[in-house]
Amino acid sequence: MSVAVSIRHNFGAFDIDATFESEGGVTALFGRSGAGKTTIVNTISGLIRPRHGWVSMGGVVLVDTERGIFVPPHRRRVGYVFQDGRLFPHLSVRQNLLFGRWFSRKQGGREDFDHVVELLGLGNLLERRPGRLSGGEKQRVAIGRALLADPGALLMDEPLASLDEARKAEILPYIERLRDEIRIPIIYVSHSIPEVARLATTVVVLSEGKVERVGSPAEIMADPTLFPVLGRHEAGAVLPAVIAGHDAVDGLTYLDVQGGRLIVPRVDAPPGAHLRVHIRARDVILALKPPEGISALNVLPATVVRIGATDAPIVDLQLACGTDLILARITRRSLHALNIAPGQQIFAVLKSIAVGRRDIGIYDESSSAMRE
Structure with missing residues (x-):
């Protein structure tokens, strides 16, 4: 209806x-x-x-x-x-x-x-x-x-x-x-x-x-032009994900997303369950090459799609990870120091603990509500 x-x-x-x-x-x-x-x-x-x-x-x-x-x-x-x-x-x-x-x-x-x-x-x-x-x-x-x-x-x-x-x-x-x-x-x-x-x-x-x-939430949350309305503190992308498995030793969960695999604190759902994951732009770090010797467990290859206004100290970037769009917020100084430009290949780094339980929602992909 x-x-x-x-x-x-x-x-x-x-x-x-x-x-x-x-x-x-x-x-x-x-x-x-x-x-x-x-x-x-x-x-x-x-x-x-x-x-x-x-x-x-x-x-x-x-x-x-x-x-x-x-x-x-x-x-x-x-x-x-x-x-x-x-x-x-x-x-x-x-x-x-x-x-x-x-x-x-x-x-x-x-x-x-x-x-x-x-x-x-x-x-x-x-x-x-x-x-x-x-x-x-x-x-x-x-x-x-x-x-x-x-x-x-x-x-x-x-x-x-x-x-x-x-x-x-x-x-x-x-x-x-x-x-x-x-x-x-x-x-x-x-x-x-x-x-x-x-x-x-x-x-x-x-x-x-x-x-x-x-x-859709994915479209809205991944649009940096809406940040003034959404609020910059919580703004960020929403990614569909599937639980690939759980680590029984350290209590972490493996999620498959379009751009690769994420490791997050344990999610109380079985392998194969469909999720949506909210990743805040302020929690994403950018690197020009795969980082080594860091504590962050999540490194996703990405392509720079769009760079927001560069006339302020903080700059918002839209990145493509596979078919998903994620957002990153960095300083203008970092943008210039890394010489980041649209179309550039880059790596998005995310700490596992940056994704909390409130950032992960579970949904039934086969439900009529989601199909519609």
């Missing part, structure tokens, strides 16, 4: 003008605070009525200002997960979940209930009340409640923003499972590069109310 949006709206001095379409999986609305992400989600849900434009879901028109169509929120079949769980404090987890099923058009539903409980790992929490749940557990319950309402699309407005890193690491694998197993589009609002790199099927980059770019 697709979600298509084309809206123009203004809030005093702030204008939003956005057009995009989601065909499945996770469409991440990415941008800094105030970029218009939540406005778009609220328009899809029906909480905001745009001045101009249209919204459709699965071919059904929800909003069309020219034709005077505006389907009210309660008839739109969208599930909405907010930054906080917004659970009923006086109800147990089971009762909160069943409240979501009350809105479902399906009859019965025990099988759906059990599936959602298993999918989100809620089995041991069913009799607890929200006051006894961690932040990550509350969000998992909120997601489950939204799913049990049988939505045509799931809207997630920065669902991890209020969680610490440990709780984020706890819930991200569950959202990955949602992406790979359910057959409805997920619109995911975030300003976190690691979240987008791990979860997104499609990225919509927003800046000051306008769509800057739409593309």
Whole structure:
């Protein structure tokens, strides 16, 4: 089921003008605070009525200002997960979940209930009340409640923003499972590069109310022209990878990528599992020849594709490793000292510990969401 949006709206001095379409999986609305992400989600849900434009879901028109169509929120079949769980404090987890099923058009539903409980790992929490749940557990319950309402699309407005890193690491694998197993589009609002790199099927980059770019995570993250919007600290490439094996002695995992092999801290997945790996540009070191006598374990042959602006102390480079694109950020002094130019053969060096668990996402390559 697709979600298509084309809206123009203004809030005093702030204008939003956005057009995009989601065909499945996770469409991440990415941008800094105030970029218009939540406005778009609220328009899809029906909480905001745009001045101009249209919204459709699965071919059904929800909003069309020219034709005077505006389907009210309660008839739109969208599930909405907010930054906080917004659970009923006086109800147990089971009762909160069943409240979501009350809105479902399906009859019965025990099988759906059990599936959602298993999918989100809620089995041991069913009799607890929200006051006894961690932040990550509350969000998992909120997601489950939204799913049990049988939505045509799931809207997630920065669902991890209020969680610490440990709780984020706890819930991200569950959202990955949602992406790979359910057959409805997920619109995911975030300003976190690691979240987008791990979860997104499609990225919509927003800046000051306008769509800057739409593309896959690999395309978006490997474009140095988007660094001002993405944020230079976390910006970097996203590479597809397959687990080649594990080293039982030193606890490392071998990953096959297009440009060669990466060695990273152990990934809890079997050989053959498909991953996506986020490699930050600031963690990549460049060498003119294969380095010797260094502690870094990853050395990939590469070709310089593009060099960014050279009028600042820091320069961004786009490199091709096989068919993959990666990014490197070096000083202008290093660029001139190495005499680096487009088309040049070079070596990209990456420390294994530079790739942490939050930089590696697992996905089911055969899932309908990823195929679409």
